[in-house]
Amino acid sequence: MMRLPHFRFHAPRTVQEAADLLASASPGEAMIVAGGTDLLPNMKRRQQVPSTLIGLRGIAELRAISNGNASATLRVAPSPSRGDGLTIGASVTLSALVGDERVRRAYTGLWQAASQVATPLLRNMGTIGGNLCLDTRCNYYDQNYEWRKAIDFCMKKDDRSPERAALPGRAALQVCWVATSSPRCLAVSSSDTAPMLMALGASVDLTSAAGVRSIPLADLYRNDGIHYLTRRPDEILTSIRVPGADGWKSTYWKLRRRGSFDFPVLSVAAAAKMRGETVEAARIVLGAVASRPVASENAAAALVGRRLTDDIIAEAAELAAVPSRPMDNTDFTLVWRKRVTRDFVSYALRELRGDETTDLRRRLHAWHVVPGV
């Protein structure tokens, strides 16, 4: 990894100021930096080279977790649909989120997801907003400039298709090395909290100089490794709203090589609303199997009105695994990642049923036991 390139840095104090700065920047020139734990290493590898960074750390109004009522200083109009859920400011660090009792008690899955992001040091810096906007990942892309030059780059960054087109006998197409016939980039959505917040039915506020729009989190994502967010370049993700947890239980399971730290290479976020032993409503979302978190509606539907018996869990797990299309651009082989998807879904559902899973978590994550539901 090289030194950071030169860039201009702005430290606005309010969302308004930040939005104005973004609005006045020419396209592609400015980027937002929150904790910088994703963006700065990427800049050192020259994967992203913005000439201007707009830092969010100085904006106090983005750092609060509030009980449903948005903090008074937020420029966002209170929404009646909010109920008594949580509103999480985009600059809340993952450590702060993990340390919040309300999160731990009512949104176990979110707590489990956030506490498995990276390492304690990175969680002290990394924010929830940054985690939701995390760049997609790929073994051909998360490399320094010289390495990427040695493979002649790829379509996500520094693509040289015009030059390549000029070479005799070389493909004129933009190339994705993961699947050379793919018309789009297949880099992987690798956020831990995104699938979980989707399973919790969260929505996000996007603020620009022109105003605020609120969209379901699911609509923030696109299955495209390059244009993976629907966020406009002039928009700031300002807050995340999680609906009330009444009756819902949630859980998060993460596949990674090491229990100490590693990006997910498969994750299962599941939430269910139970009446007695019967599932009243459910959501299952897979992480790290595509360029966006993937909801498995069929699997969730298979649970509704049923009890979480071993058979039902197995059936739902098979269904949930269907949309999982891992590619050969992360750790572990894709066949195996696909193969164990159903196992991970069943871990999640068993934990929702109330099974003791501490031992299983210990085996998967060594000393990093994340308490169950």
Added chain:
Amino acid sequence: MNIIGKPRRRVDGRAKATGQTKFADDIMLPRMVHCKLLRSTAPHARIVRIDAARARAHPGVLLILDGRDFPIPYGILPVSQDEHALAVDRVRFVGDPVAAVIARDELTAFEALDLIDVEYEPLRTFAAPEDSLQHDDPRIHEYGDRGNIHKLVSLEFGDVGRALADADKVFEDTFFYQGNTHLPIEQHAAVAAKDPDGKLVLWSSTQTPHYVHRALAKALDMPAAHIRVVATPNGGGFGGKSDPFNHEIVIAKAAWLLDRPVKICLTREEVFYCHRGRHPVLMRMKTGVNDDGTITGMEVQTVLDGGAYGSYGVASTFYTGALQTVTYHIPAYRFQGCRVFTNKPPCGPKRGHGTPQSRFGQEIQLDKIADALGLDPADLRLRIVEKPETLTANYLRLGTIGLAECIRRVTRAADWSSKHRRLPFGRGVGLACSSYLSGAGLPIYWNDMPHSGVQLKLDRSGGVTAFCGATEIGQGSDDVLVACVAEVLGIDPIDIRAVTGDTDLTPVDLGSYSSRVTLMMGNAAIQAAERARDLLADSVSRKLAVPKDRLVFADRRVFDTENPSVGIAFAEAVQLAEAAFGTIGTTGSYTPPRSAARFKGGGVGPSPTYSYSAAIVEVDVDPATGWIHVPRVWIAHDIGRALNPTLVRGQVEGSVYMALGEALMEEQIFRRLPPRLSHALVHKFPSILEYKSPTTMDMPEVFTELIEEPDPRGPFGAKEVGQGPLLPVMPAVANAVFDAVGVRIDEVPTTPEKILKALEAKAAGKPARYGPSHFPDVPWPEPLQVPPPWEGGDGKARGPERATPQVIQS
């Protein structure tokens, strides 16, 4: 003994814990400038043209160098002088340095790299050993045994064909050991400067300042006496800093030309390109056994993927077949090894140097043998452990052997007999053993001089300074030096200053490799200290009128054993001696005993004595996913004597950590892009995040047992501990997987996907294993015949010596 054997805080502990240790990157000198290397983006190509005009014009750029500035080749082994500091005409892997930019700061130098235009003419890329064995053209190097085969070895000790024919059963297996890298936390860094006298100084994170000194003198064509190499404390080495490196030579030349200090700090990616790590090795093993488990004979064949340069590779090749004979009695033994060149970063010595690969195969095969013969794997090994003070079939002279005791202690600690074959499906335990050198018996370049020298300066204040060329790479060599001197002189380690790893100030020690430092430097230190003690005792004996042999040195005093109140302070003793003999300085040195091997290739393997280890690993395997978890490891190590048990345990636990990484996840692997679209052959992920290696947080519980059976050849009886305890862990993991779920994983790393594939194979009625099934055709030469000692052999080969064209030492 007052110091030896007691757990102590290491002498460099305070500096390290308080962040005051000065690593190479901490060196800041006035007017210092920075260097970056432009590295090849082509895996194998001819350099048609280098145009640096744009870079030279870039503001802040001071100097640009390329291969034309470094016409003289160098390399760690005299037989493999195949490296140039910057590529001359040809690049051999992605990462091979092509040009250097020296600029006012690192960022400027980096920016200028992209302004150098290099035109390459691609050559055929050799991605795997099969390619190199099949195609002789183009040759990656113009030397080597043939085509792209760097080295072929073929040795036979006794009639192996007959031994196998006479055996009750013969076991034949193929194993693969994937390559992996050292991954020290400190990335290589160095600073070079012209000192005020006009001489060259290089500070570098190197394990071998003496060899760097020689290489600099050669490559820069300068008198060695005008070059000073200082080894800065290494933030980890593990063998990755034991070659002379291109970046060291480049900045030395740049500092010389610019007359300004020049610094270089490699990035993590560049460390993956320097590599010199574990060779990927494909091996075939054939072992004949009788029904009682005794071995009649063994045959080992290895193919090593060497990467683009020689490095220590010739020695590594021999090591894949050298130490099979030192653990169990093998009456007849044949070894054939082949190292090929490929277009990847060069492999070399990593902790265990060449021996973990074949140890892995041997110990798994023994587990299979025990299973087939219905013997307990621990009992089988106890039956065949080699006897101490033996000359093996391949003429290695063994010292004490604590292996049987290791097995007994480790099985007791782990409660082996109630676990092995008795745990529920999915859980299992596995046992494996190993041995390692306590220092290579021969130096890298042929000479008759000592391997380690120590000088002591005794000050009339009572302070002592110990000088030695050994380098502190985190293993604790400064502590060993000080402890040995302190014990002999009866003073406290804190009274002694260690000055080490500086070619101007310290006598030569060959370096921190081959687990040689404790034994060799320790013996040299004891000799120097005893000579000093002798001078002091002379004077004190005269002064106190006590016979010399009644004097004791302890507690910073010299006193009469029979009447301890009669004595004087240590400082006073030094003053008496100084008055009697003049300035007090003594020296000690150590030269290993002559090897019994007198055949070509016999230079690799001999050691003053060998350490032994036995490990038991417990695994937990989920049969549904193949997920493998290691909750506990028990390990016993025959250390001879633990000079500082805290450091010894640190080395054992560190070995277990590194071994589990190799066993379960580490892989230095490469990507070949579709040749239709690209020539690229690149390291899959030269990143400390994506190259998976366990962290301290991923460590299981480790229970360490130290077997102390002093070996008279070691200082106070000590043997090595830096490398040996790594070796048994990888095969023990594989054997534990078999105990847990009944499948064999005949390669490292053992990953969940491989376990699952083996389980599926088993369920489908196919062999219950995952591993290689094919061994390539290698043009082996006729083996050199060396009759073993029990057939009247004298260590010489029979008939004309032809198999190995050149004598090599390591």
